[in-house]
Amino acid sequence: MSSAAGTEAPLIEPSRAASRPPAERSSPTGRSSLGWLFALAIAAAAFNLRPVVTSLGPLLDQVREDLGMSPTVAGLLTAVPSLCFALFGFAAPGLARRLGPIAVVTAGMGAITAGVLARSFAGNTAVFLLLTALALAGVAVANVLIPVVIKRYFPEKVGPMIGLYSMALSGGTALAAAVAVPLTSALGGDWRIGLGVWAALGALALLLWIPVLLARRGSGGPSGGAAAGARLPITRSRTAWALACFFGCQATGAYVVMGWLPKIFQDSGISEGTSGVLLAVTMVIGVPVSFVLPNLAARRGDQRLFVVVLASFGIVGYLGLAFAPAGAPWLWAVLVGLSNCAFPLVLTMIGLRARTAGGVAQLSAFAQGVGYLISIPGPILIGRLYEATGEWYLPLGFLAVLLVPQILFGLRAARARHIEDEAVPAGAVAAA
Structure with a gap:
């Protein structure tokens, strides 16, 4: 089946390129130096895919007060990232077929940079939300297409490259959550500066992707995406x-966890400062694990062992x-x-x-779009359960019980299968 992801030259060794399907081959010119870049x-x-969200949480009270944001709108902000990730993520493959995945990810880095910088100048809630959505649109397309880029350009190193991607993503998440408040204080205490400064990281990523994009176009591939080939009826795939x-x-x-863990600790008598550090610990632990886990998982025929072990950590932790x-x-x-390291696994x-x-x-x-839609009610439901009971037993029990279907779905997803074998395009069987 021909690739639906553009025509950029794969960064694989010539000896291995010969064994790849024709749609995965291209000229090896400039492969080594471009591969490192x-x-x-x-x-x-990857480092820029979460600070858009995690840098805002610790400063949300300041943002609300300055912009006159109602508590209801502020509460909806917890659902906005998942909604944007789903809606814009569904659009990513179509954009990649037209423009190529590298061009779309490059544009995504531009959207993150522009959105994060511009929202720090927002004068009202509507503009702030609109510009945040712009940044999240960039995050969404990169969420979907970076695994595609890795599969296409590093086909022999999927595990290590997903590990690098996941480690950098976890690092950006943890750094933004940990330093948002002290960094803002060091820069004068203005939330606009404290949020806007993260645009510098987006600009750095953009500067790295531009020469990759130009080098790909200079290697002889067309500027846009290739013909997409047959689209899979993916909803047929279990x-x-x-x-x-x-x-x-x-x-x-x-x-x-990102939204409520500090509150859980604070309600048990732990100080705000320590609860923030504990949240950072949950994120930092994912940095080394996110680098090692994908490589280990990719070496196995299936990943069922990892599904069960990670969920078991979560059940004990929530209880x-x-x-x-x-x-x-x-x-x-x-x-x-450790339980949250199911993300690099998936x-x-x-x-x-x-x-x-x-x-x-x-x-x-499909997986990220549908998955993020499924996740939208979660933080809201947890808040309602806590509000109704005044205790954390029921919300945390819900999270522990949720790991049971996670295990069941994970065991099915972790088996050594390919969606192409399950979602056969209409007419393919007859043609064969």
Whole structure:
């Protein structure tokens, strides 16, 4: 099947290129030096995919007060990232077919940079939300297409490259959450400067992607995307649905943790400063694990062992938070952080469950789009349960129970299958 992801030259060795399908081959000119630049650009892009969200949370009270934002609108901000990731993520494969995935990711870095910088000058809530959505649109297309880029240009190194991508993403998430407040204070205490400064990281990533884009065009490939080939009826694939539901379950837990974990610790008597550090621990633990886990997972025929182990960490962590949050807070933070490493695992499985870059593009958009839609009610429901009971037993019990379907969907998604074998294009069987 021909690739649906553009015609840029794959960065693979000539000896291995011969064994790839025709749609995956291209000229090896300039491969070595561009490969290093490409890897660095992928890491820089990944580092920018969460500060848009995690730098805002600690400063939200200041933003609300200055812009006159109502509590209802502020509450909706918790659902906006998942909604944008889903809606714009669904559009990413179509854009990649027209323009090529590198061009779309480059544009995504431009959108992140422009949105983050411009929203720091917003004079009202509507403009702030619109510019935040612009930045999140850039995040969404990069979310979907970076695994596609890795599959197409590093087909022999999917595990290590997904590991690099996941590690950089976790690092950006943790850094923004940990330093947003002290950095803003060091820069004079103005939230506009504290949020706008993150545009510098987006600009750096953009500067790395521009020469990659130009080098690809200079290598002889056309400036736009190639003909897409047959689109898979992906909704026929049980593996695709399992991946989408697995993604949705893990995303629900991750966004609840990012939004509510400090409050859980504070309600148990732990100080605000320590609770913030504990949240950072849950994110930092994902940095080394996100680098190692995809490589280990890619070496196995299936990834079912990892699905069960990570979920088991989460069950113990959530129960510990429910019944003894102040008893071993560092242990619970580490266990919950390890459970959230289901994210790099599902990214790895997306790259492994399709044979071609075009298949990965469709699977990535479907799994992440549907998955993020599934995750939208999670943080809101947790808030309602807490408001109704005044305790964390029921919300944390819900998160622990949610890991059971996560395991079941994960076990189905982790089997060594390819969506091309399940989602056969209409007429393909008859033609064969």
